Amino acid sequence: MTAQPLNLVWLQSGGCGGCTMSLLCSGASRLFDQLADAGVHVLWHPALSEQSGAEALALLEDCAEGRLPLDFLCIEGALLRGPNDSGRFHVLSGSGKPMTEWVSRLAGRARHVLAIGSCAAWGGVVAASENPTQACGLQYDGESPGGLLGAGWRGRGGLPVINVAGCPSHPDWITETLMALSLGQFGAADLDKLNRPRFFADHLVHHGCARNEFYEFKASAHKPSDLGCLMENMGCKGTQAHADCNLRPWNGSGSCTRGGFACVSCTEPGFEEPGHPFHETPKLAGIPIGLPTDMPKAWFVALAALSKSATPKRVRENAVADHQVVVPAVKKTGLK
Amino acid sequence: MSRLIVGPFNRVEGDLEVTLDVEDGVVAAAHAGSPLYRGFEQILRGKHPLDALMFAPRVCGICSVSQSMAAAAALADAMGLAAPPNGRIARNLAHAVENLADHFTHFHLFFMPDFARAEYAARPWHGRAAARFRALKGSAAIEAMPARTAFLSMLGTLAGKWPHTLSIQPGGSARAIEASEKIRLYGLLRDFRRHLETTLFNDTLEAVAALDSAAALERWAAAMPRGDFGLFLDIARDLGLDRLGRGVDRFMSYGNYPQEDGLLLARGVWDGRLQALDAQAIAEDLSHAWMAGETRHPAQGLTQPEDGKAGGYTWCKAPRLAGLPMETGALARQMVAGHPLARDLVTNGGGNVRSRVVARLLEIALILPHMEQWVKQVVPGEPFCAQGEMPAGASGVGLVEAARGSLGHWISVAGGRIANYQIISPTTWNFSPRDSGGTPGPLEQALVGTPVGEGNVAVQHVVRSFDPCMVCTVH
Numbered sequence: 001m002t003a004q005p006l007n008l009v010w011l012q013s014g015g016c017g018g019c020t021m022s023l024l025c026s027g028a029s030r031l032f033d034q035l036a037d038a039g040v041h042v043l044w045h046p047a048l049s050e051q052s053g054a055e056a057l058a059l060l061e062d063c064a065e066g067r068l069p070l071d072f073l074c075i076e077g078a079l080l081r082g083p084n085d086s087g088r089f090h091v092l093s094g095s096g097k098p099m100t101e102w103v104s105r106l107a108g109r110a111r112h113v114l115a116i117g118s119c120a121a122w123g124g125v126v127a128a129s130e131n132p133t134q135a136c137g138l139q140y141d142g143e144s145p146g147g148l149l150g151a152g153w154r155g156r157g158g159l160p161v162i163n164v165a166g167c168p169s170h171p172d173w174i175t176e177t178l179m180a181l182s183l184g185q186f187g188a189a190d191l192d193k194l195n196r197p198r199f200f201a202d203h204l205v206h207h208g209c210a211r212n213e214f215y216e217f218k219a220s221a222h223k224p225s226d227l228g229c230l231m232e233n234m235g236c237k238g239t240q241a242h243a244d245c246n247l248r249p250w251n252g253s254g255s256c257t258r259g260g261f262a263c264v265s266c267t268e269p270g271f272e273e274p275g276h277p278f279h280e281t282p283k284l285a286g287i288p289i290g291l292p293t294d295m296p297k298a299w300f301v302a303l304a305a306l307s308k309s310a311t312p313k314r315v316r317e318n319a320v321a322d323h324q325v326v327v328p329a330v331k332k333t334g335l336k
Numbered sequence: 337m338s339r340l341i342v343g344p345f346n347r348v349e350g351d352l353e354v355t356l357d358v359e360d361g362v363v364a365a366a367h368a369g370s371p372l373y374r375g376f377e378q379i380l381r382g383k384h385p386l387d388a389l390m391f392a393p394r395v396c397g398i399c400s401v402s403q404s405m406a407a408a409a410a411l412a413d414a415m416g417l418a419a420p421p422n423g424r425i426a427r428n429l430a431h432a433v434e435n436l437a438d439h440f441t442h443f444h445l446f447f448m449p450d451f452a453r454a455e456y457a458a459r460p461w462h463g464r465a466a467a468r469f470r471a472l473k474g475s476a477a478i479e480a481m482p483a484r485t486a487f488l489s490m491l492g493t494l495a496g497k498w499p500h501t502l503s504i505q506p507g508g509s510a511r512a513i514e515a516s517e518k519i520r521l522y523g524l525l526r527d528f529r530r531h532l533e534t535t536l537f538n539d540t541l542e543a544v545a546a547l548d549s550a551a552a553l554e555r556w557a558a559a560m561p562r563g564d565f566g567l568f569l570d571i572a573r574d575l576g577l578d579r580l581g582r583g584v585d586r587f588m589s590y591g592n593y594p595q596e597d598g599l600l601l602a603r604g605v606w607d608g609r610l611q612a613l614d615a616q617a618i619a620e621d622l623s624h625a626w627m628a629g630e631t632r633h634p635a636q637g638l639t640q641p642e643d644g645k646a647g648g649y650t651w652c653k654a655p656r657l658a659g660l661p662m663e664t665g666a667l668a669r670q671m672v673a674g675h676p677l678a679r680d681l682v683t684n685g686g687g688n689v690r691s692r693v694v695a696r697l698l699e700i701a702l703i704l705p706h707m708e709q710w711v712k713q714v715v716p717g718e719p720f721c722a723q724g725e726m727p728a729g730a731s732g733v734g735l736v737e738a739a740r741g742s743l744g745h746w747i748s749v750a751g752g753r754i755a756n757y758q759i760i761s762p763t764t765w766n767f768s769p770r771d772s773g774g775t776p777g778p779l780e781q782a783l784v785g786t787p788v789g790e791g792n793v794a795v796q797h798v799v800r801s802f803d804p805c806m807v808c809t810v811h
Binding site for chain 1: 341342343344345346347349350351352353369371372373374375378379380381382383384386387389390391394395396397398400441445446449450452453470471472473478481482484485486488489490491492493495496497498499500501502503505507508509510511512514641643651716717719720721723791792796807
């Protein structure tokens with residue numbers, strides 16, 4: 001427990017506000033009490049605080065000048081450097097200054113900087129196509145280290161920008177990262193190679209997927225609403241994407257694959273430009289190009305052929321229906 | 337005359353800057369500025385048409401399902417697809433959960449905290465307002481957050497997650513609902529009803545929905561303490577919020593929630609009388625936006641940012657219907673749908689801070705009982721999603737009502753790719769800049785005459801009465 005509450009400032013840059021909305025879906029019965037109990041004091045959040053206009057600007061200026069201690073700077077949304085490096089695609093209202101300038105100044109004072117969501121981490125959907133606004137992340141530009149702050153940037157606490165990625169980020173990923181930092185339970189070893197908290201990034205979306213029996217037998221969905229595995233035809237990247245979405249449910253009991261649609265690997269840099277339509281799996285000679293992480297291709301091909309030939313009728317038929325058309329058999333002799 | 341620049345406005349979803357020309361302590365003219373541009377319409381060009389389902393919800397994190405619904409409707413129009421009954425119901429449920437949750441969030445987290453401000457310390461209701469609604473600390477917000485989370489958990493079942501689902505498809509829903517899930521959803525609706533009836537209204541939803549005039553509303557409020565809605569009505573009476581923020585008094589609704597036999601809430605325009613809506617008469621004027629090009633219908637619309645364009649003061653285009661600015665939102669929706677309370681409030685005071693807030697809470701009470709019926713109408717085992725192919729060349733339009741009002745997507749497809757994609761969001765209508773005739777947008781008009789002073793609280797009330805979503809506005 002920290003004696004002095006740690007000040008948190010949250011800014012919304014070139015994003016959709018969805019990570020804030022996701023945060024507010026936290027399962028904690030009293031979210032802000034929970035954060036306060038862990039020593040996190042929400043000094044200003046654009047969607048939640050009372051201060052507006054001149055009061056809010058004065059507060060940000062005090063943080064940027066070091067008159068108020070800034071412990072956590074949470075940035076939601078991509079950093080928009082355009083047009084022509086002017087930053088004018090997002091000027092913080094009332095200040096006349098580009099948001100990129102505010103973020104750079106505040107980051108220079110912050111103990112920890114958190115990229116909330118994939119836009120702030122890598123650029124995200126705003127950086128898709130020709131990237132019309134020169135969008136980037138705080139410390140990454142897509143997969144390339146750099147971004148607004150540069151690859152060498154470190155906070156006063158010694159850590160790089162912590163990439164709480166996702167589109168949106170999961171409420172628990174945000175609160176647990178903040179609380180772990182505040183309680184002194186989070187260090188460099190807790191970050192993966194892309195500086196994402198390992199507690200969620202060391203899992204694959206595939207882990208705990210409710211479609212696992214269909215995956216085992218390569219019994220695949222062919223169209224939206226089919227129950228089968230979404231990997232072979234429907235563009236699902238759950239076997240490659242780093243996140244614990246099927247172990248830690250969303251909005252009570254959900255996840256993308258449970259919601260009937262493919263994982264688009266929204267925690268990964270560059271997910272917005274997969275080079276193929278999101279709803280289709282790219283294939284070479286009938287084999288998906290994106291194989292499960294850590295799986296040699298020859299093994300995958302051999303196993304897929306074997307499991308397809310061994311698919312039970314129940315699994316094969318249910319895979320292409322939107323409800324169970326064949327239910328599991330009830331054995332008469334009891335389970336051994 | 338003095339000029340005042342107000343911003344950042346928090347609790348408005350995104351970034352807003354308002355420039356006020358002040359004369360004798362009141363606003364003489366206002367300019368609404370949207371200082372954030374992200375370029376979704378540019379990004380979507382050249383993509384596979386169905387990629388719109390991935391990008392569209394990410395236009396906006398708070399009306400994400402509405403964006404998905406508009407994209408799916410535009411794609412379905414281009415594909416010639418109609419959803420089966422289960423798919424229609426599942427989408428309506430997801431859409432209504434988001435719309436009601438947005439109204440609920442607006443009231444508790446965005447709008448009411450302004451009455452807890454120190455500027456109001458001398459008012460008789462301030463103690464109650466501060467105890468209930470102080471930002472981040474008030475007891476109402478603390479109670480509202482878990483109720484909101486539980487209500488939105490319906491979307492864990494219906495849509496996988498919120499925001500940003502892909503279950504909403506042109507042919508219906510990719511997420512079939514099972515028999516036990518119907519019961520779970522029904523239970524969650526009843527839990528939310530209980531919260532609303534005990535803390536927000538202190539009455540049944542049906543009794544609130546049946547209020548049919550301003551006088552009936554006042555009698556109802558005077559009969560006994562009426563929860564947080566009653567507190568708002570007390571504040572509104574004391575501060576004269578029915579005389580603050582008078583808008584353009586022309587209301588538009590695309591209509592919402594398709595049923596077996598038409599829309600639950602009708603499509604149309606109200607400008608003193610009910611009229612049909614001609615969507616071909618919509619055009620976006622670019623004269624005061626940092627956008628190049630001339631006025632066009634969105635089906636042919638262009639998005640070409642031009643930084644520093646002379647005469648521009650925002651990234652926001654100015655949508656007009658037959659050349660006129662339109663107010664959109666819950667009040668407009670209920671005016672067009674013909675709710676007697678909305679009609680009476682507008683007849684006696686127009687669109688104003690009080691009538692906009694009342695219409696939002698009225699809509700919660702109106703729609704939730706329908707949702708309880710919809711859940712029961714789902715037939716597990718019947719199809720949820722029709723299948724179809726996108727032609728190599730096609731065009732489509734999707735018109736839906738987000739919580740904040742009318743949302744339209746216009747798509748054209750050529751060579752199997754998106755040739756053009758245009759979005760007009762509710763706040764694009766409400767917070768539009770001036771057009772080439774110099775006519776201000778609805779917020780700009782509503783701010784005229786607003787008193788300016790310490791903290792500019794009256795200005796804040798007018799702005800937030802529209803429940804602006806600035807991220808949507810420019811996209």
